[in-house]
Structures are given as C-alpha cells and as structure tokens.
Amino acid sequence: MRRSPTRGSRSTASPGCRVPTARRGRVATAIRVAILATCLAMPAPAIRAQAVAPPPPAPIGLWLSQDHDGVFDIESCGPVLCGRLVGIRYDGKMPTDNHGRPQCDLMMLTDFRPQADDPGRWAGIILDPETGRRYHAAIWSPSPGMLNLRGYLLLPIFGETQRWSRYAGSIGPACHMR
Secondary structure: OOOOOOOOOOOOOOOOOOOOOOOOOHHHHHHHHHHHHHHHHOOHHHHHHHOOOOOOOOOOEEEEOOOOOEEEEEEEEOOEEEEEEEEEOOOOOOOEOOOOOEOOOEEEEEEEEEOOOOOOEEEEEEEOOOOOOEEEEEEEOOOOOEEEEEEEOOOOOOEEEEEEEEOOOOEOHHHEEO
C-alpha cells in the first residue's frame, strides 16, 4: 500500500530533484540544504552558455583585393552574403570572363553562410572569371578594416589565403578604379 506523504515532507525543488526530509538533526538539515542548493544550481551552465558574446558583424561593404587590382562589394543576399566585382584596375579594353562577358559587376562570391562552429567566419563559393571554375572559400575579419579570403579545393589545406582591406577610394564608369 502506498502511504501519503507526511507533513513537512514536500519539497520545493524541481521534479526529479526531491530533497529527503529528516525529522531532526543538524546533519540532516545540512544535507537537505546542500541537495537543494545543488538542484537549484543545475540550470546555471545553460544560462552561462547563453551569455556568450555575439558574433562579429558580417563583412559587408567595399573590399580592395590583395593585389590592389579589384574592388568587391560584399552585401547581404537574403540569409547569405554575396559579392560582386565593382572596381577593376585595367588599361584599354575591359577584362572579360571565360564567356566573353565584361567582368564589371560580375557576381564572384556566392552563398556565403555563417559558420555555427566558428563565429565570424562565412563559407561559400568563389568564381575564377578567367576559367569559369568555382572553388570553396571562407571569409573572416581578423581585425577591423581587414578581411581574409581563403579559396580552396575540397579541403582548406589545399588553398590560398588573401588579405583584403577596406576600400575608401572612388570607382569610375565601367568599374574603372581611380
């Protein structure tokens, strides 16, 4: 037969964390207090995990390539980032892609998504306009005003990293850099 609880045997702790009651004794009271404190402290790691610093802002804006021969406009394209070539350093005829189209305003960075395991890093695809080949790529900002871009085949170990900087110059007609 099941007995109903006796007076004073109910616990205010969360379910599954019952505090045994004792009718008398300082040791029993100390044990009850320790168990109750342990049960109440259990959610603390979850609260601390939520207090993590927010990820750095997305690297939106104009970026000058490492060789100072191209300017890319990285912008939000829905939930992802994308980037167009908006400035080119050239003499004479406008450079073209592998299909003969002008490289001016060519979408070269696509589908860059934030990486959950590495806040501040975005992974996507980069286009080589001369060959038409697409490569995996990652972008991240190691410091304000700087952007690293790593293009690679299959694994990041098989790639190359470029360091880009914020662009504050002007761009003339036909994407001509001034």
